[in-house]
Amino acid sequence: MIKKYFLFIGTFALLAITISCKDDKNSNKKSNNTEITDLKEIPEVDETAILTKKNPTDFIPKNFVAFDTIYGDLNKDGLDDCVLIIKGTDKSKVITDEYRGELDRNRRGIIVLLNKKGSYELFTKNESCFSSENEDGGAYYAPELEVEITKEKLFISYAYGRYGYWQYMFRLQDNDLALIGYDSSSNNGPVVNVETSINFLTRKKITNVNTNDDADSGEKVFEKTETKIARTKLLKLSGIKDFDELRFFDE
Numbered sequence: 001m002i003k004k005y006f007l008f009i010g011t012f013a014l015l016a017i018t019i020s021c022k023d024d025k026n027s028n029k030k031s032n033n034t035e036i037t038d039l040k041e042i043p044e045v046d047e048t049a050i051l052t053k054k055n056p057t058d059f060i061p062k063n064f065v066a067f068d069t070i071y072g073d074l075n076k077d078g079l080d081d082c083v084l085i086i087k088g089t090d091k092s093k094v095i096t097d098e099y100r101g102e103l104d105r106n107r108r109g110i111i112v113l114l115n116k117k118g119s120y121e122l123f124t125k126n127e128s129c130f131s132s133e134n135e136d137g138g139a140y141y142a143p144e145l146e147v148e149i150t151k152e153k154l155f156i157s158y159a160y161g162r163y164g165y166w167q168y169m170f171r172l173q174d175n176d177l178a179l180i181g182y183d184s185s186s187n188n189g190p191v192v193n194v195e196t197s198i199n200f201l202t203r204k205k206i207t208n209v210n211t212n213d214d215a216d217s218g219e220k221v222f223e224k225t226e227t228k229i230a231r232t233k234l235l236k237l238s239g240i241k242d243f244d245e246l247r248f249f250d251e
Contacts, residue, residue, distance in 0.1 A: 051122045056082045059111050059122055063089050067108055072149025074123075075172055079115035083154065085147060086111060086127065093132075103134040108145070110237070112154070112177060124176050124238045131244050153180075156243070162189045166247065170237055177237035182248050192220060198248055203229050 053059060057066055068085040075081065088106035097103050109127035113120040135142040143158035154177055157167040169181035182198040195208040208222040240246060 052116060052119050054119050056084060056113055056120050059113060059120070059125075060084065060086055061127065064109070064127070065089055068147065070147050070149060074112070074149060074152055074154065074177075075114060076152050077115075079117065081115045081123075081149070082113040082120055083147060083149065084111040084113070085109070085130070085145075087132070088128070100134075103132075105132045105134055107132055110147075112237070123172075124236075126238050126240060129237075129240050129243055131242070154237075158243075163187055164192070168243075168246070173234070174236070176239075178234040179237070179240075180234065184248070195222070196248065198229065200229075200234055203231055205229050 056069065060066060064086040066084060067087040070083040070085070071080040072083075073080060085108055087104075087108045090106055093106040094102060094104050107128040108130040109125065110129065111125040112123045114123045130145055131142075133142065133145065137143070140161065140163065143160045146155075146157040146159060148155050148157075152171065154170040155167055156170070157165060159165050164185040164187035166184035167182070168179055169183075170177040171180055172178075173180075180200050182196070182200070184194075184196045185192055186194040186196075191210065192208075193210050195206075197206045198204070205227045207225045207227070209225070210220045211223050212219055212221040235246075
């Protein structure tokens with residue numbers, strides 16, 4: 001009688017364990033199926049839709065404002081593309097100068113948009129490559145940033161009044177804007193002391209040095225020198241950290 005009792009109890013326990021394991025397996029299968037279903041329901045993101053917008057200012061990122069807007073054809077399709085110069089709005093970068101008063105030292109950046117027949121597509125950008133317009137120019141004012149599009153090229157220039165200018169020329173290449181040319185003029189008032197021109201495609205550098213120390217605006221005597229620069233990869237607009245450090249007088 002006792003043997004039959006324990007045999008019954010053992011059989012019942014084994015049956016309970018078997019049922020419990022089946023329930024666990026079914027439960028796990030149900031959980032896995034739910035997870036797979038949830039993943040299938042996540043909609044795919046159309047990145048092209050995000051990067052194409054009607055209004056150029058819609059591309060301005062948070063905590064930035066438009067500083068300047070330039071239009072012109074960059075990709076030879078006959079449509080005016082758009083270049084935005086943007087400026088940060090960090091209040092901690094607004095300082096008070098002893099002599100000049102309140103100065104906004106937020107850096108500036110650039111956004112290049114291609115015209116897609118009524119809408120604009122983000123091509124490339126660099127949000128902080130330019131210093132502010134309120135930097136300290138020493139005994140003179142700070143260089144003035146000027147941007148224009150001419151003959152499918154983007155020109156970024158700094159005008160330094162009586163001390164001359166320097167200019168960078170970019171063109172569309174390798175899914176970015178590549179630096180292909182550089183020109184500068186170092187002046188003393190109306191007198192040009194040194195002119196520099198670099199073609200990064202041909203790797204040719206031309207330097208014109210005024211050899212007449214007493215020259216006025218009409219008595220310059222230039223000595224021309226042509227040299228080759230080292231072959232390097234073309235710089236891309238998106239990768240330039242600071243234009244203030246991008247000078248080629250000593251190339």
